[in-house]
């Protein structure tokens with residue numbers, strides 16, 4: 001028997017899983033949370049779950065009413081983006097949004113999210129000081145890029161097209177949690193104002209691990 005409710009396989013520590021919670025909420029889709037661990041014996045805990053059965057085996061993983069399985073946080077943002085009114089249809093406007101989704105996966109996750117994971121989740125930072133310093137330098141350059149964009153005259157306080165979109169939801173969690181990666185956000189004022197702007201939206205879902 002199929003379950004009529006979307007099931008989101010998640011963990012409160014995960015910024016990628018937050019993106020899925022936020023877009024489901026913004027799109028008005030009812031869903032249920034299924035928590036899976038991100039540390040310890042993950043394979044054992046995930047065995048016989050859709051996450052364990054998936055070829056990538058990571059969260060977020062969303063299981064739909066017809067059994068469809070949706071992986072990759074930014075692909076999930078795209079799936080529900082139009083329904084949430086957070087993804088424009090016009091090609092150039094859509095392209096501006098996609099640029100930030102790819103930026104997030106290629107710049108934000110490998111620097112800020114990885115560094116945060118080593119310090120805050122796996123707690124192995126003491127053994128990797130050079131790796132941490134390298135990732136923090138990459139993370140600061142990433143924050144500089146976001147700050148530059150937000151400071152541009154046509155940005156109007158948002159990353160793409162002068163309005164809130166899934167671009168903002170993609171880049172928000174791991175830039176907001178940069179202090180968990182050992183980076184104080186004081187030098188990036190436009191970024192901090194943008195975080196507050198996202199958090200002031202009426203349907204905002206707080207990051208559970210802040």
Ligand SMILES: N[C@@H](CCC(=O)N[C@@H](CS)C(=O)NCC(=O)O)C(=O)O
Nearest residue numbers: 014016038042058059060072073074
């Ligand atoms: N590119 C993927 C990355 C997903 C990812 O790294 N998920 C992490 C949690 S944030 C995870 O499942 N970690 C536990 C593991 O790899 O077993 C996305 O954006 O969804």
